[in-house]
Amino acid sequence: MGKTITEKIFEAHRRDTPSDNNVVLDIDVVMCHEITTPIAINDLEERGMDRVFDPARIKVVIDHVTPSKDTKTATQAKILRDWARRQHIKDFFDIGANGVCHALFPEKGFIRPGYTVIMGDSHTCTHGAFGAFAAGVGTTDLEVGILKGVCSFRLPETMKITITGSLGKGVFAKDVILRIIKELTVNGATDKVMEFCGPVVDGMSMEARMTLCNMAIEAGATCGVCLPDRVTAEYLWPFIQDEYKNIDEAVVDFRKWHSDGDAHYFSEKTFDVSTLPPQVTYGFKPDEVKDITEMAGTMIDQVYMGSCTNGRIEDLRAAAEVLKGRKIAGNVRAILSPATPKVYSQAMDEGLIKIFMDAGFCVTNPTCGACLGMSNGVLAAGEVCASTTNRNFNGRMGKGGMVHLMSPVSAAAAAVHGALVDPREML
Amino acid sequence: MKTFGGPVLFLDRSDINTDEIIPAKYLTENSKLALKPYILEDLKLPGFDPLRDTKGKGVVVTRSNFGCGSSREHAVWVFEVNDINVVIAESFARIFRQNMFNCGMLAIELPGQDIDALLSLGGKTTIAVDLDKETITARGAKEMTCKFALNSFDKDLVQAGGWLAYADKKY
Ligand code: SF4
Numbered sequence: 001m002g003k004t005i006t007e008k009i010f011e012a013h014r015r016d017t018p019s020d021n022n023v024v025l026d027i028d029v030v031m032c033h034e035i036t037t038p039i040a041i042n043d044l045e046e047r048g049m050d051r052v053f054d055p056a057r058i059k060v061v062i063d064h065v066t067p068s069k070d071t072k073t074a075t076q077a078k079i080l081r082d083w084a085r086r087q088h089i090k091d092f093f094d095i096g097a098n099g100v101c102h103a104l105f106p107e108k109g110f111i112r113p114g115y116t117v118i119m120g121d122s123h124t125c126t127h128g129a130f131g132a133f134a135a136g137v138g139t140t141d142l143e144v145g146i147l148k149g150v151c152s153f154r155l156p157e158t159m160k161i162t163i164t165g166s167l168g169k170g171v172f173a174k175d176v177i178l179r180i181i182k183e184l185t186v187n188g189a190t191d192k193v194m195e196f197c198g199p200v201v202d203g204m205s206m207e208a209r210m211t212l213c214n215m216a217i218e219a220g221a222t223c224g225v226c227l228p229d230r231v232t233a234e235y236l237w238p239f240i241q242d243e244y245k246n247i248d249e250a251v252v253d254f255r256k257w258h259s260d261g262d263a264h265y266f267s268e269k270t271f272d273v274s275t276l277p278p279q280v281t282y283g284f285k286p287d288e289v290k291d292i293t294e295m296a297g298t299m300i301d302q303v304y305m306g307s308c309t310n311g312r313i314e315d316l317r318a319a320a321e322v323l324k325g326r327k328i329a330g331n332v333r334a335i336l337s338p339a340t341p342k343v344y345s346q347a348m349d350e351g352l353i354k355i356f357m358d359a360g361f362c363v364t365n366p367t368c369g370a371c372l373g374m375s376n377g378v379l380a381a382g383e384v385c386a387s388t389t390n391r392n393f394n395g396r397m398g399k400g401g402m403v404h405l406m407s408p409v410s411a412a413a414a415a416v417h418g419a420l421v422d423p424r425e426m427l
Numbered sequence: 428m429k430t431f432g433g434p435v436l437f438l439d440r441s442d443i444n445t446d447e448i449i450p451a452k453y454l455t456e457n458s459k460l461a462l463k464p465y466i467l468e469d470l471k472l473p474g475f476d477p478l479r480d481t482k483g484k485g486v487v488v489t490r491s492n493f494g495c496g497s498s499r500e501h502a503v504w505v506f507e508v509n510d511i512n513v514v515i516a517e518s519f520a521r522i523f524r525q526n527m528f529n530c531g532m533l534a535i536e537l538p539g540q541d542i543d544a545l546l547s548l549g550g551k552t553t554i555a556v557d558l559d560k561e562t563i564t565a566r567g568a569k570e571m572t573c574k575f576a577l578n579s580f581d582k583d584l585v586q587a588g589g590w591l592a593y594a595d596k597k598y
Contacts, residue, residue: 015598019580024598035454036499042457049595065455072455079457122498122522138500138526144594152525152580152590186442187492191521220495222521285442372451393446393496395469 002260004158005225006193009133009257013116015150024152025133027057028115030145033101034062035374036120038079040143052087053149059110060084061093061101064368065375073375099340099366102126102214102308106206107342109239113228113254118142118151123308123390124223125216129209130236131228131257133193136217156222157266158259159189162198165274170424172318173208174310174388174407176200177215178279180271182289190220192266195259200273201226206235207314214309215390218286228254278423281405284394292410295420302385303334303415304397305361305408307371310388311339313346315408320352322412322426328360329418335377336361337369359415373397386414431513431533431556433485435565439546440472443489444496445523447471449505451497459504466505486513486554488545494523503530513556515563517542528581529590535563541573558585 003011016024030053037060044050052058060080068074077094084092093104102123111117113131117124120142127134137151145151163176180194194216201209209226216224226232233240233250244250278292305311305319316338328334336356338344344366347353353363370377371389373396379385381400388411392403404420413423447470449462456462467477487506493516494502503526506514513533527534533556537545545552548567555564564572577585587593 018583019578021578022580024594039457039459039500047591070455072457075457076455120498120500122496124498136498136522138498138503138522138529140500140526140529140590144590147591148594148598150594150598154521154578186495187518187520190492190518220492220520374451374454391446391496393444394471395450396446399450399469 001264002262004195004259004263004265005131005227005257006133006156006158006223007263009114009116010155012114018152021154022152023155024150025116027118027145027149027151029110029117030058030142030149031101031105031117031119031124032058032060032080032142033064033119033121034076034080035064036139036142038076040120040139040146041079041083044143044147049147052089052146055087055089057149058089058146059091059105060089061098061104062095063098063101063104064372066098066365066367067095069375097341099343100308100311100368102210103312103339103343106130106210107340109236112236113232114257118145122217123214125221126210126214126308128213128216128223128225129206130232131226131254133223133225135222153222154191156191156193158193158195160195160197160265160268162268162270163196163200163273164198164270165200165272167200167273168276170409170427171273171276171278172407172409173204173211175276175279176271176273177212178281178289178405179276181215181219181287184219184287186218186285186287187220189216192221194219194221194224196224196226198270202229205314206231207312210312211309215286218390227258278407278410280410280420281392284392286390286392286405292406292420293422295404296422298404298420299384300332300386300414300419301383302377302379303328303332303411304370304377304385304387304389305335305411306337306339306369307389308339309390310408311337311343313343315388316343316347316352317350319408319412320355322409322416322423323359324355326359326416328415331418332415334361334415335364335370337364338366340366370397386411386420429512429531431558432554434483435486435488435552435554436481436484436511437546438470438472438487438489441490442492442495443470445494445499445502446496448494448502449499454499454501459508462501462505463508466509481509481511484511486515487511488515488542490542491517493519495520498522500526500530503527503532507532513554515545515554528584531585531587531589533585535575537573537575544571558582
């Protein structure tokens with residue numbers, strides 16, 4: 001019988017089989033940020049195990065709260081910084097070079113098809129967009145990853161999700177994934193890999209595929225994955241040009257990871273997105289999703305544009321189309337956090353930052369920012385935010401606040417209106 | 428090996444997420460113990476007072492998809508430092524469940540009707556876990572025993588005292 005991409009990656013990385021249900025995999029990339037790693041570093045130090053398995057395979061960034069906001073976050077940053085130096089970790093990104101981990105690391109070419117990737121961060125599933133197996137883990141898994149370069153997983157089953165049709169104007173990968181989560185529910189994909197395929201995915205940019213895979217965890221999935229193709233090869237070309245004669249050769253090589261035609265799937269679902277309208281969440285769970293038309297008129301206080309879901313250049317371009325020549329409503333404050341320095345400077349070169357600022361946006365440095373309510377952009381009780389992030393949990397952006405998740409275009413439209421609105425009216 | 432069990436805290440809801448178990452603003456703490464007072468701080472359940480109701484408890488019984496959301500192991504540690512080392516649920520989010528076993532703690536899955544029966548035992552219930560027999564015995568309004576199944580690797584992790592100890596020996 002054939003194999004899925006994930007089964008192929010598991011086979012190529014299998015170090016041990018501690019039970020019928022579990023495998024221990026060799027890990028290609030261990031990624032670290034300043035919220036979940038310092039406690040791992042301290043613990044390893046206390047145990048007399050202050051080592052790393054391979055400094056070249058560890059990638060480190062300060063992104064969640066940066067620049068530090070108080071002594072505690074400054075201490076977290078310092079622990080990470082000192083450790084990266086001490087362990088000779090070359091790929092360490094500090095203020096000035098830092099950005100949201102799941103946007104920054106792909107941009108640096110760290111992720112390749114067929115890789116195994118772990119990080120102490122649940123949205124690590126984003127990197128599956130490159131045809132990798134990428135999973136969020138806790139601190140203990142991270143410690144073992146740092147120390148030994150291995151991680152244990154239950155054998156995953158795969159849900160094949162085929163996306164057909166074509167996306168209408170004003171409808172994006174974010175709307176697609178919100179709709180999928182609505183149908184699967186928040187635990188519909190627990191312990192599963194969501195394999196996204198079909199003509200709509202084939203036609204998506206890497207940015208859009210990352211948005212899709214980013215939210216796989218919101219349906220409980222271990223990882224989201226897209227099959228690596230020409231789009232993947234073109235994105236990665238600056239980093240792989242020494243390994244392949246030309247892009248065609250890379251595309252052919254990547255096919256070795258593709259799921260076989262007779263691979264076994266746990267389930268198969270098809271979503272036709274041709275008539276899909278823009279989507280938005282209405283409650284405190286990411287599967288509480290409605291058509292934005294049903295929520296039109298909901299007043300908002302803040303707009304947040306950014307995060308590992310939708311803080312990339314494509315997102316900023318799409319939002320700027322709505323904002324161009326317009327102003328945000330008087331009842332709204334709006335914040336843009338470009339996901340990485342590259343996105344920021346590209347947006348500057350393209351004149352997008354000026355459009356955002358002319359519209360009345362505050363532009364911050366690249367950081368997770370308001371997404372997890374730890375630093376800037378925190379909501380007061382009773383306030384409502386139209387956000388391009390991925391989590392609407394109660395209290396996520398500030399105690400008593402309400403977050404509505406949506407695409408950058410929907411968020412930009414809401415900023416101008418001061419309330420949720422069907423963005424297609426403004427395109 | 429540790430013994431597992433104690434007075435039960437019932438959390439009668441599905442999809443309790445890690446932000447409810449330990450809000451992100453406490454993730455700046457660099458010691459597990461510092462998390463202790465913030466257990467379940469943002470969990471809103473009728474009549475539930477986190478500090479009062481978690482006191483003296485050793486076991487949590489809850490419904491499905493417990494621990495969904497972020498990967499923060501803090502959500503496990505905050506139970507650990509409050510002396511709760513068993514969570515019994517209809518199902519868990521993957522990372523939370525893995526984090527429990529990685530810390531040498533128990534995440535036990537039981538079918539919905541067993542969870543219903545446990546929830547009906549009322550306030551002063553205690554649960555004892557027999558790891559060898561893979562049973563839990565609950566004593567409350569009445570006494571009941573349920574069988575559970577642990578994956579052998581998860582059991583090895585608990586017996587080794589967690590994944591770090593296990594992996595350090597083996598890899
Ligand atoms: S942007 Fe938000 S979801 Fe993404 S890594 Fe940062 S905190 Fe997590």
